[in-house]
Amino acid sequence: MSWLLPSALAIAGIGAIAAIALHFIARSRPLAEPLPTARFIPERPVHARMRSIKLSDVPLLLLRLAALLALGAAVAGPVFAGATGTVTRVIVADRSRAVANIDEVRDSVRAVLRAGDVLIVFDSAASVATLDSLRAVSLVGSVSAALASAIRGAAAIAPRTDSLELVIVSPLVSEELDDATAHIRAAWPGRARLVRTAAAVPAAAGVRRVETTATAEDPVVAGLALAGLLGPRSDVRLVRGRVPAGDSAWARDSGHVLIHWPSTDESSLWPKRPLIDAIGGVASSGGAMVARFPRLWVIDGQAIARWADGEPAAVERPLGNGCIRDVALVFDPASDATLRPPFREFIRPLLAPCGGGGARDATPLDSAAVAPLAGSGALAAGASLRDRSAERSRWTPWLLFAAAGLLILELAARRTEKATA
């Protein structure tokens, strides 16, 4: 048995102690003692507040205690667990770019998955999925997101199980952990089983090439060509006009990067700025370009490049397994800014894989680093992971009914006592 709101029991207990204390000092009738001159004492009610080492009105006190405890139990909401001895697993499976072989992950999951278990797949985000839908994506993985999703999933199945086991199937590389991971892991009240798979070896920090259908006269294409970044069948596609549906599907399904970089004002449907102005520079994590750029649009997303005043100049939006990067940078066709070295430094983060334009840290964590993730002790109790706010106790109405009955009895007892006094 567990309680939905155990603090109500504590409050009822305090109330019961207070009631007992009050019955020690409550209005009670002192013992009669002979005093021949009693007639000279001014008349007043013969009940007076006095301390006593004996409880007064014990039946009344018992009724009050019973009513208080019934009321407290009703508010606390007793819940009797239906399942005993059952263990259910919450399996979080990594499908991020850190995974070398998604089949290995799938096999590992299949080995531990049982009927009634919850499977959560994660990359930069996490969601409940089925084993069949487990496919690799090129996004960075986030164990924090996976753990948070696992706790939510566990809350859903906690009422049906006695214990919960957290199984993490992942290569567990450095880039998948962040500052929040330890705190979220601490919210899981039990140990976890770690099933580590092989980590992907990142490609050599070579040049990521860009495929495009734009003409060579385009200043950006010219700059990329000059930098040797153009090539066929690449992971990165540059679109200088409006984005065709086929290109969106290409990015969404295959986890590629689609760069949407309108060449003119008419090449985009982005909302226009209320006041179109010009600014003297733009910077990414790769480098900065100093030139005069018109600012035409307002773009929304995770910033990967910013204007000199801090406004986003290029943003990334996740799209399925891939992403779209909107770049609101318009070059004068007569400008040679794209042909200069700063352009090549500036554009490098824009060509990086989805999920972050920074450097990739795919180093598998050592055993000391993953030990906090595994934790120690027993499995998590189902009761400790329940979402109490959504639960109801079927005993509450009956306990309230009993408390009301006891209070009525107490009232009757009090009146009877007053009548006989």
Add this chain to the structure above:
Amino acid sequence: MTDLGALLDSVRGVHWPSRRAVAGGPAGTHQSKMRGTSAEFTEFRLYRQGDDPRRIDWRLLARSDRAYIRLATDRAVLPTTLLVDASSSMGFPLATHAKWQLARHLAIGLAAVAHADGDPIGVAVHDDTGSMRILPPRTRRGVVSEIARVIDGAEPDGTEPLAPTLAALRSPRIAVITDLLGDAEELLRAASVHIVGGGEVHLVHVVAREELNPPKRALLAADPEAPSLQRLLVDATRRGYLEAFGEWRAQMARRWRAAGASYVEVASDEEPARAVRRIVQPPALAMSGARA
């Protein structure tokens, strides 16, 4: 009687003079209204018809040629009855019966003093069956012991009134030993009648120390003579009790004295011999003692 030895020793030599001249009677220690032939010369008076010629002072007749009667102060005894209250309230406190013990000692002390003066002494007290037992005033030896036995045979219980007994007593001097918590009004009325009839009444008001200074803890005080009367004595009512009780005692003293009786209040912790001396001392001394 063994516990009364010290008391009897203490009151030896104490006299209980009457408050006024007594009627004629057997020779005693109290000044009588009658002028007799004793050796205690008072005055001469002209012979009037009807006087006994044997009382004419012949020597004075020879010198003055007038017939004078020689008058002398006569002295008589004063029969005294002690009326002792043995109601339930006199048994307070229950543990010590201090009021009753004090009343017992006072009665025996007064009896001893009166007996030493040669006065007939008797007692009236309700015995343990509730009926009034009256021992008429006597002067014979051993009457004090007899009075002590009568009092020892009584137990403070019941609510029998004292006024009918007081009204029925014929002794010229009556000492009432009571706490006045019974039929106080009727008792005062009967005492007034007795005083108007030439009698003498001494009221000894017995008060327990616990009544003068009740315990400071909260208690539900119950009147032993009226169990249904229960009052709560707590801090809030204590001051009112003390004021009301004090005012009542002062009023009783005033009214009894106004009726011509002697009124003495005795607390239960006062030494009985000292209380006996206060009771029997003449009014003038009592006044000076009170002033002192």
